[in-house]
Amino acid sequence: MPVFTITGDVDPFLHVSLRKDEKIFCESGAMVMMEAALQVKGQMRGGLGRALMRRLANDESLFQQEIHAVGGDGDCLLSPTLPGAIELLDVGPDAAYTLSDGSFLAADDGVEVRPRMNTLGGGLFGGTGGFVIMEATGRGKLAVSGFGSIFTLDIEPDRETVIDNNHAVAWSSGLHYEVGMPNSGSGGFFGTLVNSATSGEGLVIKFRGRGKVVVCSRNRTLFRGPAQ
Template sequence: MPSFTITGDVDPFLHVSLQKGEKIFCESDAMVMMEEPLQVKGQLRGGIGRALVRRLANDESLFQQEIEAVSGDGDCLLSPALPGGVELLDVAPGADFVLSDGSFLAAESSVAINPRLNTIGGGFFGGTGGFVIMEARGQGKLAVSGFGSVFTLDVTPGRETVVDNSHVVAWSSTLSFEVGTPRTGGGFFGNIVNSVTSGEGLVIRFRGQGKVVICSRNRDLFRPRQSS
């Protein structure tokens, strides 16, 4: 199977080693370097329908790159669009992951990125894809990226974990989650006022058993403003 390694401390590369006949898929324009035995081509992975859903729901490209070791073994280096860290996750039956907007970087061909309905609260208020979110299923390695440094939290039963909505990269599908405002003990309107005055905005509350990958930067704050 392909070997995934994170290389470098600041804005790292994803280093993938493939043996002849193996292939991976990655976000469009992720390939930085590849050796001669490898070939890259654009793919409407999952067909035009799923590709359109992925584009509209999760801020991913319509076409994805497929890199295959055609004439022999070879290595490639991949990089996310935004500066930041890369995290490797193991997808397996019963261990699927939900992806936030733009977090997908690469995966083994045995992993599928499929649409899934979001919760009502997440659809109206969340920054995780609206009413349709993307879920990684199957078995194999999955590489996700976040703006800034990335860190993986372990969520355990009986201990709710609260994360700012704009800093969530991916999370285990086994977790239940709720989008809302930070709690202050002052009731519904008090929570809203505190959210506005503190600048904290929306948060996601995770419960259960699983992992949450977070990043240190909010990419929406760094998007260039359009001139009026």
């Protein structure tokens, strides 16, 4: 199987070593460098229907890059669109992951990143892909990226964990989650609205169950320039 390594401390690269005939796929434009034995081409992975669903879910290109070791062993360097850290996740039969907007970087050919329907709350509120979100299934390595630093939380069944909507990168698909507003402690729905506005906290995701949640330190919506 291809070997995935994160190299560099600040805005790291994803270094992938492939043996002859191995292949990976990655987000469009992620390839920075590759050796001559490798070949890169655009693929409408999963066909037109799934490509269109990915476009709706993540605003990604219809095409993803496929890097294939056709001429022998070779290495490549990949980089995410936004500056920030990279996390490697192991996808398996009991370890699928749901991905937030723009978090996918690369994966083994044995991993399938496919669209599925979001929860009603997640569909009505932004940041988690709307009504269609992406899920990584199959078996192999999955590389996700976040804006800023990355930290992986272990969610336990005996406690609910609340995460700002704009800081969630990926999470175990087996977790139960709800998208809403942070608890104000009192005042009912109106008090919650007022507290959300005055505290500066927008939407949050409430996780329950057992699994992992990858979070990033920066909120990319706050770094956008003024509307043109």
